[in-house]
Amino acid sequence: MAKTEIRTETPATPSEAAEAMQALAADGTPLRVRGGGTKFAWGSECEPGAIISTASLTEVKEHNAADMTAILGSGTPLAQAQETFAKSGQMLALDPPLVGEAATIGGIIATNDSGPLRHRYRAARDLVLGMTVVLSDGTLARSGSRVIKNVAGYDIAKLFAGSLGTLGLIVEVIVRLHPLPRRTVTVLGESADPASLQSALFDLGHAPLEIEAFDVAWAGGGRVLARFGGVAPEGQAANARILLNKAGLDVTETDDDAANWTDQRDAQRAPQGEVSVKLSALPADFEKVVAATQRLGGRLVGRAGLGLYWLRTPSTVALGEIRSQLSTVARHIVLLDAPDDVRAEGQVWGEPDPGTLRLMQAVKSRFDPAGICAPGLFVGGI
Amino acid sequence: MDVAELVDELISICGADGVVSDAVARRTYESDGLLQYKVQPGAVVLPTTTEQVSRVVSLCHRNEIPWVARGSGTGLSGGALPVADGVLIVMSRMRKILEVDLANQRVVLEPGVTNREISMAVSPSHFYPPDPSSQIVCSIGGNIAENSGGLHCFKYGFTTNYVHGLEVVLPDGQVVELGGKEMDAPGYDLIGAFVGSEGTLGIATRITLRIVPVPETVRTLIAYFKSVGPAGQTVSDIVADGALPGAIEMMDNAAIKACEDSTHIGMPIDAGAALIVELDGPEAECEARFEGVVKNCENNGATEVHVAANEAERELIWKARKAAFAAMGRIAPNYYVQDGVIPRTRLGEVLERIASLGREYDLVVANVFHAGDGNLHPLVCYDGSVPGEAERAEECAGLIVQACLDAGGSITGEHGVGIDKKRFMSGMFTDDDLAVFQRLRCAFDPEQRANPGKVMPTPRLCGEVPGPYRRHPLEVAGIAERV
Numbered sequence: 110m111a112k113t114e115i116r117t118e119t120p121a122t123p124s125e126a127a128e129a130m131q132a133l134a135a136d137g138t139p140l141r142v143r144g145g146g147t148k149f150a151w152g153s154e155c156e157p158g159a160i161i162s163t164a165s166l167t168e169v170k171e172h173n174a175a176d177m178t179a180i181l182g183s184g185t186p187l188a189q190a191q192e193t194f195a196k197s198g199q200m201l202a203l204d205p206p207l208v209g210e211a212a213t214i215g216g217i218i219a220t221n222d223s224g225p226l227r228h229r230y231r232a233a234r235d236l237v238l239g240m241t242v243v244l245s246d247g248t249l250a251r252s253g254s255r256v257i258k259n260v261a262g263y264d265i266a267k268l269f270a271g272s273l274g275t276l277g278l279i280v281e282v283i284v285r286l287h288p289l290p291r292r293t294v295t296v297l298g299e300s301a302d303p304a305s306l307q308s309a310l311f312d313l314g315h316a317p318l319e320i321e322a323f324d325v326a327w328a329g330g331g332r333v334l335a336r337f338g339g340v341a342p343e344g345q346a347a348n349a350r351i352l353l354n355k356a357g358l359d360v361t362e363t364d365d366d367a368a369n370w371t372d373q374r375d376a377q378r379a380p381q382g383e384v385s386v387k388l389s390a391l392p393a394d395f396e397k398v399v400a401a402t403q404r405l406g407g408r409l410v411g412r413a414g415l416g417l418y419w420l421r422t423p424s425t426v427a428l429g430e431i432r433s434q435l436s437t438v439a440r441h442i443v444l445l446d447a448p449d450d451v452r453a454e455g456q457v458w459g460e461p462d463p464g465t466l467r468l469m470q471a472v473k474s475r476f477d478p479a480g481i482c483a484p485g486l487f488v489g490g491i
Numbered sequence: 492m493d494v495a496e497l498v499d500e501l502i503s504i505c506g507a508d509g510v511v512s513d514a515v516a517r518r519t520y521e522s523d524g525l526l527q528y529k530v531q532p533g534a535v536v537l538p539t540t541t542e543q544v545s546r547v548v549s550l551c552h553r554n555e556i557p558w559v560a561r562g563s564g565t566g567l568s569g570g571a572l573p574v575a576d577g578v579l580i581v582m583s584r585m586r587k588i589l590e591v592d593l594a595n596q597r598v599v600l601e602p603g604v605t606n607r608e609i610s611m612a613v614s615p616s617h618f619y620p621p622d623p624s625s626q627i628v629c630s631i632g633g634n635i636a637e638n639s640g641g642l643h644c645f646k647y648g649f650t651t652n653y654v655h656g657l658e659v660v661l662p663d664g665q666v667v668e669l670g671g672k673e674m675d676a677p678g679y680d681l682i683g684a685f686v687g688s689e690g691t692l693g694i695a696t697r698i699t700l701r702i703v704p705v706p707e708t709v710r711t712l713i714a715y716f717k718s719v720g721p722a723g724q725t726v727s728d729i730v731a732d733g734a735l736p737g738a739i740e741m742m743d744n745a746a747i748k749a750c751e752d753s754t755h756i757g758m759p760i761d762a763g764a765a766l767i768v769e770l771d772g773p774e775a776e777c778e779a780r781f782e783g784v785v786k787n788c789e790n791n792g793a794t795e796v797h798v799a800a801n802e803a804e805r806e807l808i809w810k811a812r813k814a815a816f817a818a819m820g821r822i823a824p825n826y827y828v829q830d831g832v833i834p835r836t837r838l839g840e841v842l843e844r845i846a847s848l849g850r851e852y853d854l855v856v857a858n859v860f861h862a863g864d865g866n867l868h869p870l871v872c873y874d875g876s877v878p879g880e881a882e883r884a885e886e887c888a889g890l891i892v893q894a895c896l897d898a899g900g901s902i903t904g905e906h907g908v909g910i911d912k913k914r915f916m917s918g919m920f921t922d923d924d925l926a927v928f929q930r931l932r933c934a935f936d937p938e939q940r941a942n943p944g945k946v947m948p949t950p951r952l953c954g955e956v957p958g959p960y961r962r963h964p965l966e967v968a969g970i971a972e973r974v
Contacts, residue, residue: 175836176834176836257645267651271675287735312717315596465667470936475930
């Protein structure tokens with residue numbers, strides 16, 4: 110099937126972005142925002158007439174090392190920004206799958222993507238102090254500030270985080286940074302018994318420990334991972350080993366742990382021929398999530414303390430089947446990676462509550478009255 | 492329609508003991524924690540259920556009556572200041588703890604539950620970190636409206652980082668359920684937009700929060716310095732070392748003197764600055780870090796470093812800090828407190844500017860602040876009985892806010908904009924920025940009946956087809972101006 114040509118705009122400044130958006134709104138051309146393109150397929154089907162690329166908004170404008178804040182163009186690859194921060198012993202505490210290191214800060218925020226560090230440092234929305242956005246009518250506006258504590262004005266950045274480009278374009282963000290832990294130690298506990306894993310997760314999650322990252326994986330058998338950082342992580346690791354042993358897990362410990370965590374985050378994405386869905390459940394329901402995973406013949410990684418999981422299944426399993434198997438254990442189920450025919454089944458987001466959807470539609474129509482920002486891509490056809 | 496005409500209907504919704512219409516009794520609610528502003532509400536209701544809140548708000552909606560929600564009334568920006576021709580909806584009778592789910596580390600609450608009660612309900616294993624100084628009385632509903640912080644937010648974050656679910660009565664009376672115990676509900680983060688919206692988007696009637704395990708240990712010290720500069724440098728050094736203290740508080744000489752006079756804990760009254768540092772967390776990590784903190788204090792010339800040897804000594808240190816606002820009574824009968832925030836690195840120069848403003852206006856300005864996150868609380872002391880002094884204090888306080896903005900900071904870190912700081916909003920945000928705020932407001936409340944006259948510096952309408960404010964060509968040419 111022949112498609113009309115999609116033109117790409119690559120603004121180099123926020124005001125160029127505003128002009129580009131305004132021009133597209135004037136002739137009603139639907140648009141999509143594209144960062145590194147690593148999550149461009151997420152969401153419902155949407156056929157834009159134009160793409161606004163953030164590939165030229167890639168500046169680390171400020172890194173205020175002493176204040177531990179930074180101002181970044183939204184197209185800045187996270188990996189590149191992290192290199193800058195690491196020189197001062199700092200990090201932006203976001204570690205989603207980077208997919209060839211292309212993932213940009215704007216794309217990560219717009220998709221609310223995250224990795225194991227979310228356990229301690231929370232989500233992208235919690236690390237953004239200020240945001241500059243361009244709306245489809247060309248309005249260029251900033252909210253928040255460059256200080257780590259601020260309650261002046263509405264928190265527009267939270268609204269844009271996870272909005273998948275349906276409210277407008279993020280051009281610049283101000284973020285809070287954290288110290289890179291001096292050293293890290295990871296404790297791993299393995300078991301083929303979901304009940305033992307559940308008990309270990311409970312004990313560890315309720316202990317007075319400061320866990321940097323607290324993950325779980327299931328693929329026939331299961332594994333709990335807890336990473337400790339700081340100047341004296343061994344003491345905490347020793348306490349964690351005791352708890353995991355008590356729960357009946359086979360316990361090991363390593364300070365050469367980078368690969369373990371890369372595996373965890375990379376498993377959030379599905380390779381060709383597989384489907385990945387993100388699940389929100391209660392932390393205490395891990396066993397039930399595993400049972401559903403087994404029924405679907407899938408594999409699982411997740412943030413044990415948060416109740417967030419990424420489930421992968423072969424694409425031969427129908428999305429309707431995934432939803433029905435998980436309906437009693439996961440409150441939210443969102444399709445991420447999938448072949449086109451699975452996405453075309455149209456069950457990407459699940460059914461939103463009608464009252465909440467009306468409110469979301471009101472927000473959408475106020476921010477994007479022309480309706481050109483990724484129409485149809487988001488929840489409830491927004 | 493006049494509010495008085497609604498009283499019978501309000502009584503039919505909330506019962507006779509749930510409506511205050513008598514003029515004398517209504518005066519109880521004329522101010523919140525900011526006593527400089529007083530407005531007597533047209534009527535006061537004290538609902539006990541979500542249904543009652545929804546019916547009251549619907550009634551206001553149908554009759555085009557504005558309304559203001561109020562929690563415990565401890566706010567310091569006049570955010571719960573009533574409107575004279577409107578209804579004040581007081582949430583303090585909805586104060587049930589609905590569920591404590593320790594297994595999933597969640598609590599479900601009605602909005603009138605006090606901040607302190609939350610931590611008490613989940614102790615001794617867990618606690619709820621955001622802890623504004625008014626925590627004994629302030630309500631969680633008010634904390635949601637203001638996105639409250641507190642002493643521990645540098646490490647633990649603010650209210651917005653802990654709210655997972657809200658039941659909200661929207662300004663048309665409709666009830667919506669946002670989020671829940673589980674994270675990441677698909678769709679826009681309406682909870683993120685609602686928390687900190689200062690009562691202008693609706694009323695939260697049921698709240699689901701995350702709670703966290705109590706840290707294994709706490710270590711606290713107070714260090715004294717000749718002046719504020721080296722104390723500020725110490726804070727930067729501690730943070731640069733990679734420590735994330737549970738709390739870092741600073742007081743200047745005026746605050747030290749007042750606190751010592753009222754608490755007699757033995758603070759040296761000639762010290763230029765006092766720095767309180769508290770580390771909490773796992774034992775081994777705290778111990779290792781604490782040595783570094785002590786060294787940082789010494790390296791920056793601390794004249795004395797006192798480490799709390801036990802819980803009693805720790806409480807004494809905090810008693811001095813928490814007495815600061817009340818102790819100002821020893822300097823002057825009234826004070827005006829500001830809430831500006833600056834980048835931590837600009838501390839020295841901004842404090843210099845505040846001191847020079849104090850001299851210029853011939854007023855004592857005592858400084859107490861959350862040093863980790865750069866949130867200043869300058870207390871401009873004055874005597875309201877001296878003609879003109881209150882105005883002078885207010886002007887001086889305004890210039891302090893400006894100094895924070897000039898340093899790249901914010902006009903408010905935790906007290907909110909309310910009625911008191913809205914005049915500074917245009918100094919922090921452009922017209923286009925404010926117009927985008929307005930779009931969010933209009934999505935929730937197109938008739939703008941929820942807490943009208945707060946947050947935004949000038950009244951704005953919600954058009955049917957929203958667009959940002961554009962300056963009229965006559966304005967651009969300087970021929971006409973917007974009133």
